[in-house]
Amino acid sequence: MWKPQPVPWVSADEVPDDAYLLDVREDDEWTAGHAPGAHHLPMMEIPARLAEVPTDAEVVVVCRMGGRSSQVVTYLAKQGWDNVRNLDGGMEAWQSAGRPMVSEDGQPARVV
Template sequence: MFGPRVPTVTVPEITDDAYLLDVREDDEWLAGHAPNAHHLPMTQLPTRLAEVPDNREVAVICRSGGRSAQVVTYLLRNGWEQVRNVEGGMGEWAATGRPVVGGDGQPGKVL
C-alpha cells in the first residue's frame, strides 16, 4: 500500500541556499508564503518542470505536507535527487517563527 518513504527536511534544517518550492494554490500563496520561496502550483508542475533546479537542494512545501510529499515523489521519479518534503509545511514554518509575507509584501498568514 505504501511506497518508499518520502525524504523530508524539518523547517530548522532548511538552509538559506536551498530552493524553497511552494506548491500551494494561488490564493494560499497570496495570503502568505515564505519570503524566498518560488511559487509553482502542484497542478502546473508537469508543464513547468524545467523551472525546478536539479543541481541543488530543493525543499518542497505546501500547507501541511501532503501535496508537497506527492510533488517530491513525482520529482524523484523524474530524475531529481536533492529534493525533500518540508515536514509540517507552512503551518510548521509559521509556528517556528519563520517570516510569512502576503502577495502585497506585508506580513501574511497561512491559509
C-alpha cells in the same frame, strides 16, 4: 509486492538558507503568506513546468501541511531529481517555527 518508499523530509528549523524552496500551493494560499524567496509553482502545473525546477540545487517542497508537497517530492524523484525533500508540516510548521513570511495582499502574512 511493491512498497512505497519513504519521502525524504526536512523540518522547518533545518531548511538551509540556500535551498530552493518550491511552494506548490494554490494562488490564494501563496498570496496570503509564503516564505521570502520561495518560488511559486502550483502542484497541478509541475509536469508542464518541470524545467523551472533546478536539478543542481537542494529543492525543498512546501504546501500547507505536507500532503501535496509529499506527492510532488515523489513525482520529482521519479523524474530524476535526487536532492529534493518535503518540508515536514508545511507552511503551518514554518510559521510555528517562527520562520519569516511575507504576503502579497497587504495583510499580515498568514497560512490559509
